[in-house]
Amino acid sequence: MKRSHYIIGGLALAISMPSCLQAQTTQPKDTTMTRTVVVEQEYNPDIMDASKVNVLPKVEEPTVSKKEVEYATTFFPATSVPAGLMRPYTGKEVQPGTTPGYVRAGYGNYGNLDVLANYLFRLSQKDKLNVRFQMDGMDGKLTLPFTDSEKWNAFYYRTRANVDYTHQFDKLDLNIAGNFGLSNFNFQPESVNSKQKFTSGDFHAGIHFTDETAPLRFNAETNLLMYERQHNMFNESEANTGIKETIIRTKGDVTGAIGDQQLITIALEMNNLLYNGYTKNVSTGDEYFKNYTTLLLNPYYELDNDDWKLHIGANVDLSFGFDQSFRISPDITAQYIFSDSYIVYAKATGGKQLNDFRRLENICPYSELPEANTTATLGYVQRPYDTYEQINGSIGFKASPYPGLWFNVFGGYQNLKNDLCYLGFDPNDIHSGSYLSFAQDNTDNLYLGGEISYDYKDIFGISAKYTYRNWDSKTEEYLLAVKPASEMSFNVRIHPISALNINLGYDYINRKEVKEYAKMTAINDLHIGASYNVFKGVFVYAQVHNLLNKKYQYYLGYPTEGFNFLGGLSFRF
Numbered sequence: 001m002k003r004s005h006y007i008i009g010g011l012a013l014a015i016s017m018p019s020c021l022q023a024q025t026t027q028p029k030d031t032t033m034t035r036t037v038v039v040e041q042e043y044n045p046d047i048m049d050a051s052k053v054n055v056l057p058k059v060e061e062p063t064v065s066k067k068e069v070e071y072a073t074t075f076f077p078a079t080s081v082p083a084g085l086m087r088p089y090t091g092k093e094v095q096p097g098t099t100p101g102y103v104r105a106g107y108g109n110y111g112n113l114d115v116l117a118n119y120l121f122r123l124s125q126k127d128k129l130n131v132r133f134q135m136d137g138m139d140g141k142l143t144l145p146f147t148d149s150e151k152w153n154a155f156y157y158r159t160r161a162n163v164d165y166t167h168q169f170d171k172l173d174l175n176i177a178g179n180f181g182l183s184n185f186n187f188q189p190e191s192v193n194s195k196q197k198f199t200s201g202d203f204h205a206g207i208h209f210t211d212e213t214a215p216l217r218f219n220a221e222t223n224l225l226m227y228e229r230q231h232n233m234f235n236e237s238e239a240n241t242g243i244k245e246t247i248i249r250t251k252g253d254v255t256g257a258i259g260d261q262q263l264i265t266i267a268l269e270m271n272n273l274l275y276n277g278y279t280k281n282v283s284t285g286d287e288y289f290k291n292y293t294t295l296l297l298n299p300y301y302e303l304d305n306d307d308w309k310l311h312i313g314a315n316v317d318l319s320f321g322f323d324q325s326f327r328i329s330p331d332i333t334a335q336y337i338f339s340d341s342y343i344v345y346a347k348a349t350g351g352k353q354l355n356d357f358r359r360l361e362n363i364c365p366y367s368e369l370p371e372a373n374t375t376a377t378l379g380y381v382q383r384p385y386d387t388y389e390q391i392n393g394s395i396g397f398k399a400s401p402y403p404g405l406w407f408n409v410f411g412g413y414q415n416l417k418n419d420l421c422y423l424g425f426d427p428n429d430i431h432s433g434s435y436l437s438f439a440q441d442n443t444d445n446l447y448l449g450g451e452i453s454y455d456y457k458d459i460f461g462i463s464a465k466y467t468y469r470n471w472d473s474k475t476e477e478y479l480l481a482v483k484p485a486s487e488m489s490f491n492v493r494i495h496p497i498s499a500l501n502i503n504l505g506y507d508y509i510n511r512k513e514v515k516e517y518a519k520m521t522a523i524n525d526l527h528i529g530a531s532y533n534v535f536k537g538v539f540v541y542a543q544v545h546n547l548l549n550k551k552y553q554y555y556l557g558y559p560t561e562g563f564n565f566l567g568g569l570s571f572r573f
Helices: 357-363 479-480
Strands: 101-108 112-120 125-145 153-168 174-188 193-208 216-229 243-258 264-275 293-302 308-321 325-338 342-353 388-401 403-426 435-456 458-472 484-494 501-509 523-535 538-545 553-557 562-571
Touching: 193 357, 216 357, 293 342, 308 342, 325 388, 325 484, 403 479, 403 553, 458 479
Parallel strands: none
Antiparallel strands: 101 112, 101 562, 112 125, 125 153, 153 174, 174 193, 193 216, 216 243, 243 264, 264 293, 293 308, 308 325, 325 342, 342 388, 388 403, 403 435, 435 458, 458 484, 484 501, 501 523, 523 538, 538 562
């Protein structure tokens, strides 16, 4: 539940915990179908916030501690739409007796909608079935940027349904899950397409070896992922053309323990990507979406003792067919812990970022597929090449000198091959009335940042984070116009009495300025929210975003809501 994605609009942020836009420099590996274990926990999930989007690169510095720190907070990624992950609620296991059901419904201005229902069926001590339904979105008039107050009747609705079953054997967990997703939204006036619909579904089956004391352990899973983009721009006369993507994903790993503190693991993942629908030039018969296979081999060694945590390995990536390639990148993390809660760390990672249709939706749902770059296919589109992170290296220092207080400083460098981004049809006019299009180039990213947080018991919490970035592109400089140059977030959580929670937050993201390109206005969102326990199992919640009524964009040329609010009720039963 920590990961979700934004749409344009203002659905409320999580009330019960602070959330901030997290500085990012690498996309996480696609875990859409990773094994999901449903466990019992008091259900208080994030509330979708339709006024933001999380498409920024990511810094994931190690977060370990030799001792427990009182009420230490974690910087959660901001919620966002559209979502690449579709899975039931998961959490930490606690004592039985928690409420299995949760229902939430809210509404606000701009037609902001928030509906969520979840129920955990405890079929037996070893069998659990989780069912979940969610719908959120907006429908209202927004003012288009770079215009003389031109209005746009915008709407964006997202629906998700999930079923997850887990059976616990003595030393194995069997997990079976199914997911469905639907996104409906429209484009700004004069776009190539007037509206869009993304339909997705997947099936997952996997086994997980749970005996951590065994000298040899394993995991295995298979997944079938289906996705359809209903409208795609091939040329001006054939704008509405659907393309279906099917991925057969097989994953597994084997781990051998070397004593109590060391282990060796070999992990393997294979993706078979299949395409049908409008995938070829009807005149010439040329194919623009070719089936292909990717193979990832990830062997690594780990050491975990009182002072050192080492992870030494490599990512070996192969592709066959479209985007045929062979690449190797590091998979190394080193952390040294001293004086109980002071950590020095270094990290060098990399690997393939699969640019499937799910990732395209996450990066920019309004963007069209890129044009094929050969004379024979001019005017037609193709699937983007997969992005490859050749290296993402960082060093940092994290410490907790006082209970409840954490600070972290870090810096690093990232190199991306075929970095996937998007740009306007006319680089000199963001609001050209045409379309956004995915584009790729090799990019470099130098980043520096720091974060600090303090929590006093369960009464008061404060956190702040700042990240500076210096992006460079070899040929497509216009791509950098949507890249963040600096990011800052600030959050305060107050829990004065047991029934009341209050959150105050501020997010600021400044985009890189590119010569001869209209600069996007910096994101500037001051927000506040609260929830109150009226009586047992019943809560009232409210969230207000863009308190300063600023005009800015999360997607190029697409406006966000002004001052917006959402409120409703939630029930645990």
